[in-house]
Amino acid sequence: MITIKEIAKEARVSIATVSRVLNGTGGYSQETFDRVNKIADAHHYLKNAAAHTLVSASSKIIGILIPSVSTSFSGDIINGIEDAAYAAGYDVILAHTGIGGDERRLLENINMMRNRQVEGLVIVSNQFTETALTLIQRLRLNTTLISTSTRNNSLPAFVIDDVAAMHAVTSYLLSIGHQHIAIIGADPDDHVTGAPRIKGYRDAMMDAGMVPSIAWVQRGDFSYESGYTGFKRLYSGEYDITAVCCVSDEAALGVIAAAHEFGLSVPDDLSVTGFDGTRLSEMVRPRLTTVRQPFYRMGKAGATALLQHITSGESINGETFPFEIEIRESTKPLDTQRRGE
Amino acid sequence: MITIKEIAKEARVSIATVSRVLNGTGGYSQETFDRVNKIADAHHYLKNAAAHTLVSASSKIIGILIPSVSTSFSGDIINGIEDAAYAAGYDVILAHTGIGGDERRLLENINMMRNRQVEGLVIVSNQFTETALTLIQRLRLNTTLISTSTRNNSLPAFVIDDVAAMHAVTSYLLSIGHQHIAIIGADPDDHVTGAPRIKGYRDAMMDAGMVPSIAWVQRGDFSYESGYTGFKRLYSGEYDITAVCCVSDEAALGVIAAAHEFGLSVPDDLSVTGFDGTRLSEMVRPRLTTVRQPFYRMGKAGATALLQHITSGESINGETFPFEIEIRESTKPLDTQRRGE
DNA sequence: GCAAATCCAGTAAACGTTTACACAAACAAT
DNA sequence: ATTGTTTGTGTAAACGTTTACTGGATTTGC
Incomplete structure (x- = not known):
């Protein structure tokens, strides 16, 4: 060279x-x-980028911290971030934090980002601990959050309104006659996504004068499996459920699979809604009624705001994106369902 | 600091x-x-990593070049690569090459990788031009390929045997009585994945004494849409097809969707196979019969071999991974299908 | 008791850039 | 003709490390 x-x-x-x-x-x-x-x-x-970084103290790199890339929506977010970075002449360094409680890897990677001199950090869909948060603050890393947020909103977040979204989809189900509606897959201890969605569901039910029984809230971790086992638990309990709101498209597919095993077909015996609006939700039969989140745009906007802050000092304002309820084939008015007496 | x-x-x-x-x-x-x-x-x-890189001429970074992260399997590959890198104390820089012919972005990013002093490059699932190849060679970048290969095998590739895989899945279909089998979604001009899969299909058919008609090979780009339109074209042609091999799970879902619109149900009227063995293929009903590729392992092995080469000078040997035919519910012996006369 | 080896630590160069400062030459304004 | 400005270029320091070389002090071997 x-x-x-x-x-x-x-x-x-x-x-x-x-x-x-x-x-x-x-x-x-x-x-x-x-x-x-x-x-x-x-x-x-x-x-030689290293020499340039050293002398100019600007690395032209932003970092992405993400639990794992295998969930289908994280790809869209990454695409958005990378496109924004590329447009600004920045490169992207990617690190996994590991799914679940591996705090060590998360902290290590935050430190790594700093010693790589990243000029900003985009954290995707992560639940981080107080320790991680204070570390970020101590390292003075410019940070934006995609599809997640901190408890006290100390960091700018690019998200949708989960309470409103789940309220809307539950209300839709209510509007077409359903009353016995369950919610499956959310983790009530997850204050960033789980709890708000449960709240949205519960609020909508209450608004309609229903008091959801405890068994109607089946906790889970957003996965296919938790949809599957959640419905198995629910149904074997003999509750007379006619519709289920899920907190992810994958969980919805799990519910549909479990329902099948009970001889229930969707939507004729049971209405099911997904969440996220992944490509998945359009590719399966029946196509899922779901809540579409604009993941690519969220990633792009989050990274763009970060980069603008870096290059021109503009302050970063988080953004709450509109969601869209996509009504498709996995839901049906109660009186057209077989079990709608 | x-x-x-x-x-x-x-x-x-x-x-x-x-x-x-x-x-x-x-x-x-x-x-x-x-x-x-x-x-x-x-x-x-x-x-300060920049200072270290500068003086020691070792950046402890490897690069990933990938068309786009949104296809579901690329996430698994990236996870494998990142895990291998993390285990070796290396960090990962990620760049998109853009889908389709944006050669400029690809070349720019190869140069970027060099000026970032990456010690190795992992290229995922990309069709690259001669120009790109000579650029890589000129820059003396240690490179491994995941799920792709070069025409003359000049770069070590971590792949499955596409010919054998498609041969196997076609043979399976033949073994359960199907004879009029189409293949949908492959691009015959794509010599890395498309052409070999078509060859595997054709070989299997020939081995069974069948001569596949031209219309039975519906070209496409591996997408859901190409599955959908491929089947529409095929079926409106009134060919008496009883089974379809697809070149991706998504294309298979497209075929199933199109079949539905003709009032055909899978597998009762039509057997359909997918390819890749993504999580998708297990989540849908009917679950897809498919060819499972060990993407995570391929990514991990490719990166590990690269890193071993970097750190201990071992030469890199590409690896052909075993695939697995997962027989599930989207296929059925011809004589149990409704149209199996 | 003396040479040789070992242990600890410092000096300074090097990596490839950017950039403040200096300065000579050319040109413009008075 | 003097001063001032502009233009083009060079010198050298700085960024934060690593590492070859050096050397004094201590220990070891006989």
Whole structure:
């Protein structure tokens, strides 16, 4: 790899001049400009980013912290972030925090981000501990949150209104006649996504004069499996449920699978709603009624705001995105269902 | 951020000693060791990676180049790569190459990887041009390929045997009585995945004495949409197809959706197979018969081999992974299908 | 008791950039 | 003709590390 030093020698100018030409900062004649550029091109010069970072104290890197990339929506978020970074001439460094309680990996990776001199950090869909939060603050890392938030809103978050979203989808179910509606898959101890969604559901039920029984709230971890086992628990309890709100599309598929095993078909015997609006929800039969979150846009907006803050000092304001209730085939008015007496 | 210089001052030793202590390279007394470490910890010292990279010419970074993260299997691959990197103390820089022909972004990102001083490059599921290939070679980037390969096998690839896989799944269909079998979703001009799968299909058909008609090979781009439109084209042509092999799970769902619209149910009227064995294939009803690829393992193995090469100079050998035919509910022996006369 | 080896630690160069400062030459304004 | 400004370029320091080299002090071997 050729360096500016060698270019300087070959062009018979100083390295300062080469640097100025290569950065286009002005202060050279057209002639030197051409000569230096020609030599640089001929040797396929590439700037050593480490040296640049060291001296300029700007790495042109932002970091992404994410539990795991395998859930289907995280890909969209990452795409959004990376596109925003690319547009701003920034590169992206990615680290997993591990799913579940592996706090060590999370903390290690936050430190790693700092020692890599990232100029900003995007944290995706993570529940972080107080320790992690104070670490971020101590390291003075510019941070935005996608699809998650902190308890006291200390960090700008790019999210949807989970309470409103679940309220809306529950209300939809109520509006088409359902009354015995369960919610499956949420973790009530998860204050960022689980608890709000349960609240939205409960509020909607209350607004309609229903008091949801405890068994109607089946906790879980948003996964297919928790949808599956949640419905198994619920149904074997002989409750007369006609509709189920799920907190993810995958959980909805789990519910549908479990229902099948009981000989129940969706939506003729049971209405089921998903959440997230992943591509999945359009690809399955019946297509899922779901709540669409604009993940790509959320990722892009979160990263863009972060980058604007970095480059022009604008303060970062979190943003609450509109969601959309997609009404498709997995739900049906109660009186058209078989069990709608 | 505190530097070794300041630690040195506070500990009243030279920066060389601090560096030695912090790297544990020996050549200091227990006493200085403790003193330096205590000060470093107290100030939450973090090494400046840029400085380290610059002087040691080792960045401890590997790069991932991937078209887009939104297909469901790419997440598993990335997880595998990142886990391998983390285990080896390496960090990961991620860049998209853009889907489809945006060669500029691909080339830019290859250059970016070099100027970031990555020690190795993992390219995922990409069709790259000759230009890209020669660029990689010129930059002397250690590279492994996951789920893709070059025409002349110039780069080590971590893949499955696509010909054998499609041969196996087609043979399975033949073995349960099907004869009029189509293949949908492959791009015959894609020599890394498309053409081999078509060949596997064709070989299996020929082996069974069938000569597949041209219309039975519906080209596409592996997407849901191409499955959907492929089947629409096929079926409106009035061919008497009883089974369809798809080249991705998503394409299979597209076929199933299109079949539904014709009033055909899967598997009672039509058997359909997927490809990839994504979580999707287990979550839908009917569960898809599919070819499972060990994506996580492929990613992990590819990155591990790369890292071993970097750290201990071992040469990288590509690896062909075993696939598994998962027989599930989307296929059925012909004589148990409704149309099996 | 003396040479040799070992242990600890410091000095300084190097990595590849950016940039403040200096300065000579050319040009403009008076 | 003097001063001032602009233009083009070079010198050298700085960024935060690592590491080869050096050397004094202590220990070891005989």
